[in-house]
Amino acid sequence: MSRQTQCAHVIDLEGLQQLLDALRERGYRTLGPTVRDGAIAYEDIASVEELPRGWTDEQSPGAYRLRPSDTDTVFGFAVGPQSWKRPLFPSHQILWRAGVAGGKVQLDSEPHIDAPLALIGVRACELSALAIQDRVWLGGAAPDAEYRARRADAFIVAVNCAHAGGNCFCVSMHTGPEVTSGYDLALTELGTEGEPTFLVTCATEAGAAVLETLTRRAARDDEIAAAQAVVAHTAASMGRAMPETDWVSRLLVSPEHPRWNALADRCLACGNCTMVCPTCFCTNLEDTSDLSGLQVTRTRRWDSCFSVDFAYVHGGSVRPSIRARYRQWITHKLATWPQQFGTSGCVGCGRCISWCPVGIDLTEEVAALCAETPD
Amino acid sequence: MYPAPRKTRLAVWKFASCDGCQLSLLDCEDALLELAEVLEFAYFPEALSRPVRGRYALSLVEGSISTPKDAERIRAVRRRSDHLVTLGACATAGGIQALRNFAAAGEFVAAVYAHPQYIATLEHSSAISAHVPVDFELRGCPVNKLQLLEVISAFLRGRRPAIPAYSLCIECKSRAHTCVLVATRQACLGPVTQAGCGAICPGCHRGCYGCFGPQETPNTTALSDALAALGVSRAALQRLYRTFNADAPAFRRESERHGE
Numbered sequence: 001m002s003r004q005t006q007c008a009h010v011i012d013l014e015g016l017q018q019l020l021d022a023l024r025e026r027g028y029r030t031l032g033p034t035v036r037d038g039a040i041a042y043e044d045i046a047s048v049e050e051l052p053r054g055w056t057d058e059q060s061p062g063a064y065r066l067r068p069s070d071t072d073t074v075f076g077f078a079v080g081p082q083s084w085k086r087p088l089f090p091s092h093q094i095l096w097r098a099g100v101a102g103g104k105v106q107l108d109s110e111p112h113i114d115a116p117l118a119l120i121g122v123r124a125c126e127l128s129a130l131a132i133q134d135r136v137w138l139g140g141a142a143p144d145a146e147y148r149a150r151r152a153d154a155f156i157v158a159v160n161c162a163h164a165g166g167n168c169f170c171v172s173m174h175t176g177p178e179v180t181s182g183y184d185l186a187l188t189e190l191g192t193e194g195e196p197t198f199l200v201t202c203a204t205e206a207g208a209a210v211l212e213t214l215t216r217r218a219a220r221d222d223e224i225a226a227a228q229a230v231v232a233h234t235a236a237s238m239g240r241a242m243p244e245t246d247w248v249s250r251l252l253v254s255p256e257h258p259r260w261n262a263l264a265d266r267c268l269a270c271g272n273c274t275m276v277c278p279t280c281f282c283t284n285l286e287d288t289s290d291l292s293g294l295q296v297t298r299t300r301r302w303d304s305c306f307s308v309d310f311a312y313v314h315g316g317s318v319r320p321s322i323r324a325r326y327r328q329w330i331t332h333k334l335a336t337w338p339q340q341f342g343t344s345g346c347v348g349c350g351r352c353i354s355w356c357p358v359g360i361d362l363t364e365e366v367a368a369l370c371a372e373t374p375d
Numbered sequence: 376m377y378p379a380p381r382k383t384r385l386a387v388w389k390f391a392s393c394d395g396c397q398l399s400l401l402d403c404e405d406a407l408l409e410l411a412e413v414l415e416f417a418y419f420p421e422a423l424s425r426p427v428r429g430r431y432a433l434s435l436v437e438g439s440i441s442t443p444k445d446a447e448r449i450r451a452v453r454r455r456s457d458h459l460v461t462l463g464a465c466a467t468a469g470g471i472q473a474l475r476n477f478a479a480a481g482e483f484v485a486a487v488y489a490h491p492q493y494i495a496t497l498e499h500s501s502a503i504s505a506h507v508p509v510d511f512e513l514r515g516c517p518v519n520k521l522q523l524l525e526v527i528s529a530f531l532r533g534r535r536p537a538i539p540a541y542s543l544c545i546e547c548k549s550r551a552h553t554c555v556l557v558a559t560r561q562a563c564l565g566p567v568t569q570a571g572c573g574a575i576c577p578g579c580h581r582g583c584y585g586c587f588g589p590q591e592t593p594n595t596t597a598l599s600d601a602l603a604a605l606g607v608s609r610a611a612l613q614r615l616y617r618t619f620n621a622d623a624p625a626f627r628r629e630s631e632r633h634g635e
């Protein structure tokens with residue numbers, strides 16, 4: 001915390017507005033949390049008025065309710081259905097087009113780069129998810145050019161969580177609730193009454209340069225302590241926890257565990273868990289031709305290991321049953337991901353639990369799969 | 376270097392239906408001119424006054440089979456078509472008119488018509504594939520015109536159409552809609568319904584009505600259990616599955632588990 005506390009300052013709502021303005025003046029597209037359709041969504045925001053001030057959420061397996069908060073806080077809610085993977089790794093992206101013109105084949109595969117993104121209100125679990133996606137898209141032999149450009153240009157304003165959702169389990173995944181790295185500026189909302197104030201720390205020179213332009217004052221020791229207490233309180237009020245067992249190896253030796261059958265009876269194979277997961281990266285490459293047959297397009301779309309076609313090889317799908325597909329998702333996410341990428345694929349955000357229409361609780365299922373011994 | 380290919384001869388057929396799927400073809404607007412470049416619209420009563428008789432490379436078939444005459448006619452269509460693609464819920468699952476499959480059709484005829492003896496109807500409304508081999512079934516009530524153009528483009532190049540059979544939820548989440556089932560406790564058939572419409576209803580804050588029929592591996596029992604826990608009655612559950620795709624096997628079986 002030493003580097004952070006060195007530049008710790010306090011800003012109010014006016015300072016937060018100045019931050020949005022400063023980022024927009026620097027050419028950033030500012031994305032942040034706002035209330036839309038009964039949930040917290042990440043949208044283009046230009047004003048602090050658009051932030052979900054006075055709102056909080058109640059989350060349980062298969063249920064999400066946004067409700068007015070007892071307090072007037074700006075960031076008093078847990079993560080909603082969207083994650084930051086959407087702006088960085090869009091659900092639908094044209095990779096290249098080719099056409100015939102003048103008797104020659106012409107290929108257009110130039111990366112499409114938009115305005116740089118400023119992500120406002122990124123939580124600790126989401127920073128962990130971004131680091132995981134970085135390994136996926138940038139770690140291999142063929143880094144993704146568009147992702148690399150978006151990521152390199154992104155300015156990240158993190159927020160320390162002041163409210164643990166009913167399905168949050170970041171503490172047991174060691175990914176939160178305190179932001180520790182991977183951001184430019186970090187905010188901690190101080191107090192729950194009166195005009196909101198925020199402790200701001202910076203982790204990069206880009207962050208420090210923006211912070212200098214804001215109306216601010218140096219943080220007092222008691223304010224730094226209060227910010228630490230906010231995080232400690234959130235850590236102590238997690239909605240759930242992953243079991244304290246060696247689930248990585250247990251899952252790998254339990255492919256015939258009877259719990260998979262019980263899961264398959266409940267699972268809708270709808271793919272919602274993979275869509276809301278901030279680290280799920282599976283896609284389908286779709287090659288299409290137009291009516292003339294002279295233009296072809298390769299499109300990358302979000303896909304899901306819950307779709308039959310996703311595991312289609314010559315002759316059919318290798319995972320035709322829902323049981324096989326659920327097992328693939330959970331064992332990859334939790335057990336084989338470490339072998340592939342060096343980290344868990346789960347950051348404990350709880351989205352898959354909240355947004356599963358039948359409320360399958362990942363933490364409960366992992367506990368059952370590890371606790372019971374199959375024959 | 377690339378001579379204009381011979382136009383592919385197209386026929387569009389109507390059986391028991393509302394014409395909405397055929398209209399999706401006419402609704403292609405700008406793409407209609409491109410379609411006319413590559414297709415010879417040979418038989419299309421909705422759009423042409425002078426049909427061209429003979430064989431057709433591609434027949435698009437709308438509607439279900441609900442009369443003895445239609446059961447004969449579809450066989451004739453098949454004989455004259457190199458490829459046959461069905462359009463929409465009627466042609467693919469029997470349509471809304473397949474609600475009569477759950478009752479005695481004769482009683483409806485007697486109740487509606489003054490002289491029921493002149494009405495020749497089958498006891499059931501059935502999908503085209505129950506009568507003749509079908510090369511591809513395009514879902515929807517009505518079909519999505521972009522998917523229709525994709526099917527035609529794929530057919531013209533001899534490739535597999537990019538029409539996913541996964542759940543509507545994948546399409547809904549791809550469009551960043553908030554889940555109406557989880558966030559607003561509305562009954563929604565999205566998890567058991569095939570994608571394709573663009574998640575129109577959840578995008579308007581309403582549950583999915585299942586217009587595109589069952590997804591590839593629908594777990595309707597698990598969804599019904601979840602909806603019942605939200606307070607959806609057995610009668611309402613039955614009605615939910617009995618709309619445009621009432622006789623699609625997965626929806627039919629699930630609807631028969633519920634009711635008054």
